Amino acid sequence: MDLYVVLGLPHEATESDIKRAYRRLARRFHPDINPGDRAAELRFRQILDAYETLMDPERRSRYDSGGSAVSDRRPSGFEGFDFSAHGLDPSATFGDLFADVLMDRGTGRLAPERGADLHQDIVLPFEEALSGATRALTVTRRESCRACAGSGQTRATAGTCVECEGSGAVRSVRGHMVFSRNCPSCLGSGQPRPRPCAPCGGLGQETRTEPVEVRIPPGVASGDRLRVAGKGNAGARGGVPGDLYVSVHVSPHPVFRREGDDLHVVVPVAIHEAALGARIDVETPEGAAKLRVPPGTQSGQRFRLRDRGAVSSRGGRRGDLIVEIRLMLPHVLDERSKELLREFGRINGESVREQR
Ligand SMILES: [Zn+2]
Ligand SMILES: [Zn+2]
Missing domain, CATH: 1.10.287.110 (DnaJ domain)
Structure with missing residues (x-):
């Protein structure tokens, strides 16, 4: 052979x-x-x-x-x-x-296994994403069984194994061969085998639904992922638990649009304000601010208010507020205004075309 x-x-x-x-x-x-x-x-x-x-x-x-x-x-x-x-x-x-399929090569023991990560989504109003918030999420996760502290077994009882009378080995005769092997009942310990924990069925884990508080830092944006350490599933054989990942979705705002850490806002300006210059009110996340519009401002022109944007959730510099001017024509109804505009056109019509 x-x-x-x-x-x-x-x-x-x-x-x-x-x-x-x-x-x-x-x-x-x-x-x-x-x-x-x-x-x-x-x-x-x-x-x-x-x-x-x-x-x-x-x-x-x-x-x-x-x-x-x-x-x-x-x-x-x-x-x-x-x-x-x-x-x-x-x-x-x-x-x-x-x-040995599951064996830790270093220690020769069954390797502890890290628990799985969990994922949840969260929808935040625009303002709360800017200011930060705390939210209690309801999370269903696998936790270490409280009855058996994760061991999956009831505590070993005192006494001797009835199968092997405490010797830890059993002998069997097959034909003319005598076998001696570990007692299958006590696995060689000689003591009564601990029974599987009833509440968890021997798994050492149970499913629990509980509130998990998530601290949302100021400045989070759509697509950001927050990690809550240790709030994933429990690990096996004493392994560390996984983490909970919370994906952030921010609702749109009627006034502000976010781009990176900058906020954009469109502000209507009357024709005389744009032509002559003015101090106008601009909405910022912290309320109104004044912006000086210089004489001759064009529609679509942008002004930057430094550090009035979103706080950077990555800890960097705060973003800016970018103000875009939109020229709004008045609804001219009265004769006096119409007359003035005709006069205005006679004087300035050529000048507008020259600027193109
Ligand atoms: Zn248990
Ligand atoms: Zn035994």
Whole structure:
């Protein structure tokens, strides 16, 4: 029998290839997973033999050069599996073999897992986005179970395991083979197995709906995302919880339009104000402000009021308020105004066309 074929490997397989193949096959054929299955037992023994031979550089090179593949350990026909004789941790049951999928390579323990992040949307009136606010969101999240403090189990009770009478091991006889393995009831501890926590069904987590206060900093804009640390789902096996992300949507304002941290406002100006110059009222987020419009101001011309825009939510400089002038013609109804405008036209008509 070709040892490489047993492990499903090519002859140039590396040590880590061999380890990987062994782990993969052990998960399928380990006697603990296939109790009473003779074929699986024999198959596992071949896998173990191949693994041990190929992992030992000296034995592997002897095998590769056509030497004996027979392993040099004592025959074990009547003793069943004595795992320690195979250089395996005797407590290495299928649970351990599977566990390495989730295993933290550093500590050799089941790795804690961070909880998932949660996402919510929030709609804010324009003014509140500028001034900042506090909002209580209703969040449904997975939390550590209060009954079992997240362990998923009731606390271990005192006494001895009835299955193994406290020894932690059970022996079974199959044909002429005697097996000794960890007690499946207490997993080798010898104590009664802790029962799964009833309120959470052993998951260690429960779903809770609760208010979460979100502080909205002044100056947030549509598309901003706020992070509330630790208010996502609880982590597994002692892992840290995820975060809650709140996406901000700001309602439009009837007067102001936001562009970056600048605010834009359109202000109507009468023809005589634009022509002669004037001090006009401009609406700002903090109320009215005065703006001096110089003589000869054109429609569409813009003026900048420094630091009267939105507070930067990123902590930078405050934006400006950009005032756009819109010339409004009066509704001329009375004869006197009409006469003045005709006169105005006679004097200034040419001058307007020259400016183009
Ligand atoms: Zn619980
Ligand atoms: Zn037991």
